[in-house]
Amino acid sequence: MDYTLSVLVQNRPGVLSRVTGLIARRGFNIASLSVGPTEDPTISRITVVVDSDPDSIEKITKQLHKLIDVYKITDLTDEEVIERELVLYKVNANSERRHEVIEAAGVFRAKIVDMGKNTMTIEATGTMDKLKALEDLLRGYGIKEIVRTGKVSLGRGSRD
Amino acid sequence: MDYTLSVLVQNRPGVLSRVTGLIARRGFNIASLSVGPTEDPTISRITVVVDSDPDSIEKITKQLHKLIDVYKITDLTDEEVIERELVLYKVNANSERRHEVIEAAGVFRAKIVDMGKNTMTIEATGTMDKLKALEDLLRGYGIKEIVRTGKVSLGRGSRD
Numbered sequence: 001m002d003y004t005l006s007v008l009v010q011n012r013p014g015v016l017s018r019v020t021g022l023i024a025r026r027g028f029n030i031a032s033l034s035v036g037p038t039e040d041p042t043i044s045r046i047t048v049v050v051d052s053d054p055d056s057i058e059k060i061t062k063q064l065h066k067l068i069d070v071y072k073i074t075d076l077t078d079e080e081v082i083e084r085e086l087v088l089y090k091v092n093a094n095s096e097r098r099h100e101v102i103e104a105a106g107v108f109r110a111k112i113v114d115m116g117k118n119t120m121t122i123e124a125t126g127t128m129d130k131l132k133a134l135e136d137l138l139r140g141y142g143i144k145e146i147v148r149t150g151k152v153s154l155g156r157g158s159r160d
Numbered sequence: 161m162d163y164t165l166s167v168l169v170q171n172r173p174g175v176l177s178r179v180t181g182l183i184a185r186r187g188f189n190i191a192s193l194s195v196g197p198t199e200d201p202t203i204s205r206i207t208v209v210v211d212s213d214p215d216s217i218e219k220i221t222k223q224l225h226k227l228i229d230v231y232k233i234t235d236l237t238d239e240e241v242i243e244r245e246l247v248l249y250k251v252n253a254n255s256e257r258r259h260e261v262i263e264a265a266g267v268f269r270a271k272i273v274d275m276g277k278n279t280m281t282i283e284a285t286g287t288m289d290k291l292k293a294l295e296d297l298l299r300g301y302g303i304k305e306i307v308r309t310g311k312v313s314l315g316r317g318s319r320d
Contacts, residue, residue, distance in 0.1 A: 123285065
């Protein structure tokens with residue numbers, strides 16, 4: 001199953017490589033990963049989704065804790081969290097199909113962010129379920145390119 | 161300056177670690193990175209932003225090309241591209257400040273996605289410039305947590 005870990009690390013060369021290397025050495029694939037600076041620019045947050053099992057994720061977490069540049073690890077898998085991903089889809093759409101694509105995007109509250117002669121690019125955000133449904137719909141038009149940010153998560157305010 | 165590389169790789173354990181390791185060994189810090197599956201689930205796309213210089217980025221690109229699991233590298237730095245990032249901000253906002261935060265979010269077409277007794281969580285997407293402006297505004301309320309997806313980019317349809 002997919003486990004989501006939020007890892008706070010020092011923002012310096014090599015840290016991301018050590019974190020991903022540790023997961024790879026245990027033979028697990030990273031389904032998605034996002035990293036960027038936090039409210040403190042010296043600290044970055046890595047959100048990583050790993051397809052693993054309970055025993056292995058515990059071992060991975062323990063080993064990550066031992067890395068000198070890792071400050072904090074939160075397992076967000078079963079927590080009550082807000083999870084979001086951003087996806088850009090470039091789909092085939094000539095002038096005859098454009099209105100259909102615009103309609104489909106509207107239903108999912110997605111935005112049309114670019115239009116070429118034969119393509120349209122859609123920006124969508126949401127939970128994994130919602131994005132999967134939109135993707136299934138857009139596949140009918142022919143998806144030329146997909147770019148995903150990977151999932152990010154934040155604990156709900158009710159827990160504070 | 162910041163360089164944006166879009167790297168198509170085989171979706172299997174260890175590939176991300178080799179890519180990030182190669183950049184780290186040259187001593188460059190990864191400003192942001194996103195990875196997720198593409199329209200073909202056996203292939204993942206890594207979008208990586210590296211603060212580097214022209215000579216070094218050329219060397220990094222050449223070395224990345226030599227990795228067996230790397231299929232294609234596109235330097236999106238100077239291209240005409242659509243670039244987007246998703247950020248979740250958790251800000252301090254008790255009942256008295258809520259309407260101000262809702263107003264600020266509205267101006268930036270951001271969404272309130274959660275509300276606790278003393279906090280609100282805002283989901284915003286856009287270009288780096290827009291998100292920086294929103295962040296500066298929200299800092300006035302006190303930002304408790306920020307989670308960024310890192311930048312993703314797609315070539316404009318007019319180039320197809």
